[in-house]
Amino acid sequence: MLDDFVVRGVLAALGAVLATGVLGCFVVWRRMAYFGDAMAHAAVLGVALSLAFSLSIYVGVIITALCIALIFIQLTDAGQTADAALGVLAHTALALGLVIVSLLSGAKLSLSAYLFGSVLSVGITDLAVIWGGALVVLGVLWWQWSDLLTATLSPDLAYAAGIDPRRKELLLTVLLALVVAVAIKVVGALLITALLIIPASAARQFARTPEGMAVAAMIAGALAALLGTQGSLMFDTPTGPSIVVAAAGIFTVSIIAGRLRS
Template sequence: MTFLDDFLIRAALAGVGVAVAAAPLGCFVVWRRMAYFGDATAHAAILGVALSLALSLPVTVGALAVAVIMAFAVSQLSHRGMALDTGLGVLAHSALALGLVAVSFVQGVRVDLGAYLFGDILAVTKSDLAVIWLGGLAVVALVAWRWSALLTATLSPDLAHASGFNPKREGMVLTLALAVVVAVAIKVVGVLLIGAMLLIPPAAARPLARTPEAMAVLAGVIGITAAITGLWAAFAFDSPTGPSMVSAAALLFVGIGVITRLKHA
């Protein structure tokens, strides 16, 4: 077996696809301080997995449906006056617990919960790869199309109104894009690590970028590097693949941070 075996090439392409989709969206997660929002949406996806198994549907379909419902539920709670972090915490942990319980009641199906919690990128099939890349490209296209409006609404809702943009509508765009990324990434890094791939590459890219566009591109490069490096490390050291990818991203974050501090010392 070599690193260039077919299943490893599919795994690498899947990791790259998730990194490309997560990079621009992750920038808005960082700018808007939505890290917990991403975690809550991702945790809810396990409930979608249970729904898919019970109804014999593709996992991506159930995960996407529940992720969308979860994201909009959190948005409604925040608009009704509940503290956002409280609403996110309640919904995130409740959805994860309910999902795990629901999966245990699915009859006639053997479920490897570890694959959904931490990902199983080495088991990605050609059809999974198609879903990941189609979903990822759809997210990139959506964010690129609404880039100016999203950026303006992120900077200032008042400025967005003055520019003819609806901040609530742009928030809906981000919510939908986040749900799609969660749905396509569940097979790669799992529901517990999706938030890390959304957050860490943009956070690492932030000190290096002078413009928002540059930050999005650099986040993509860092995410791709982390995906390939983590996959290689998992192959070389027989470690879990999803956590290895996130660990690689974390090391890049620390390394860039140290270099940046030394440069400005």
């Protein structure tokens, strides 16, 4: 079954959207969209460094994203505003990654696949990494759900309950870095943030509880993965962008349905 490249592509997309769906809820609740963009730009630098030093793409992206996140924390602690620090780091990482790739012969084509995604070219190893990373993210979120939710909704209440909001924010940062690495071959570095935000935003129209929103976001993401992959095969369009377009369509339908219901 896994010898079929289409089946592998669908499974890879499903694995990625299950993780991005739940984590995307925290991105929406915490208004971390710009931070997600910074992680995505860091992924470009991670890919470039991986190509330069012949490292695993997944390892290079995770390490680079974590380094960018730690530098961001240091800059904000030093008095820089969050949006300014993120802007500097995101665009510096993107520019540096593109410069490094320009110095590598034959690397431009490889980078293109990671910028826009290449889900239909995933192999068995890629599939194992994607699902392994997704299960780790889901497992940690399930384990830390109550603490993360408390720290997200009310930092003061979290402190009163003995929960350190800064540590939970750092945990979410690590999970974001892992998700970026997992999803980069599915939708590409330029569209990873969309996969985090759009399904969660669509789910927000119907969910009455945080848990309900997380489940709805996973369902919306899975539906977008299936519709996007099918549309890509039918119309011969790039699969990653097609998945994001399908997610945007689901979001549009959710907005219309929400207004009709109200």
